[in-house]
Amino acid sequence: MKLVREQLRAVFADAGCRGWVRAERIDGVGPTVDLEGDDPVVAASVWKLVLLVATSRAFDEGRLTATDPVRLVPAQCSPGPTGISSCADPVTMSWRDVARSMITVSDNAAADALLGAVGLDALTNVIDSLRLENTRIVGGTQTLGDQIVHDTGRLSTDEAVGLLASNYTVIDSAGFDPAYTSSTTPRDINVVLRAIWSDTAASPAQCSYMRTVLTQQVWPHRIRSGIPFPDVQVAGKTGTIGPIRNEVAVVSFPGEHPVAISVFTRAARMDLFLPLVDRAIGAAARIAVTAVRQAPHSGTP
Template structure:
């Protein structure tokens, strides 16, 4: 995929990057950002090649593989699975169910993207084959993307690092840990968990939006599912009405991540990836989320003005 080159060739680059850096600094965040015009390849970035923990942003790759297998006739999206107590993982969605739930694979993909349901993602990953995601990353040229497992494996690593055997033990022990112990968890270390770079993730998005990540119906399915994410406080918060943002977030203690595509009424499209590391571990930082939206909008407007 060719392009007109990085935004550094255009007037205003330093001003834009300074603005983005100040935006992140003002809320106590260090961040990697990459924004690229989906159609002509012009880009702007702040540390776009840093290896970062991507958390649930990896679910874009997961749902893409599911959609490709559906398009190839390998999987029937209406196939139903029974979600039992032993299948439930922490987080939103089915983890809170008191009884067994039956759902189609298609609905598991919907819950995976709309509310980042870890149980749905784990079941979907088991069905498509856990080794397929690393193979897909290689096929798409995501050379810096490493998938070490799904939600179940990542949760197991956290339990092991904390010394908890059950969710109840984890809930008791985790709040007592000092900050340095939390930041030392494998799940927060890009060298020891699923990770990528902002540039790799925007490449993935650009391929999906250009129908180059697989068959056209598969790419269309991923785009539609990403439009259903309920969370709006990060990248979407920075854009005015009329600009449609399809996105997938990822959150861990101290980490605020999101990747998505902003689609303007004039047809221009911009792939965006932001991975922010906050100075505080509190995941409910609306100031950080809103700063991500502000930075994304500033980067896109620099591309539109050049």
């Protein structure tokens, strides 16, 4: 696997970013590709995967009814470029579809509505029960937005993000440092993915629901860009804030055991759009997943 790690480093260096990767079969059999997979990284919207598990457990336990309607007013919601906060009028949908929007379009308003419903302690319980030793969630998207507004001295999240996206400034934010914001590791996130795919994260019915929702994510520009085959399923969740671009997923080739892949990056630039880094995530995923699929299953990394 040494050559694989060298290939991964070259991909990230060429894209002008740092990268952290871990790939392994869902059943835990065979080799693992690991590039600094135990290092703390900024979760960005990948934290919503833990919230999805907490929400599914709330459905199981009856603390939240999946089909109950909830009315959300965009002007009162956490800001974001997609989902409920981009609507002009109040939206009514079921809790399970609020969770679906949170994952499929990375809906910040949906995420914070769910976090308010299940509570931060529910996420801590998921972290403890799955033994995610290096995962910490300090709050939702509103918390992160407030942090970057504070760090930049702006009046709104949009203004703060716009300032941080300028490469003519030297302003940084604690929201981009895993020591001060919601953070995880590639290893921990693979544990979450494996639990969902093995029906141990929640009930089998809720795990099936989570798998379905993760297959419905609309973004094709990261992991899917490196694995574009129509008969291969990529079920995942992105995360983006400032220089941070991530994606975690389960990749399923026909007739093969699915592979969990987590790719986290931090770019040297702060541009709103960094297609070179997006493509690097896809290239890294292709390299890592291919290595796991093709390596002898008796070997070690």
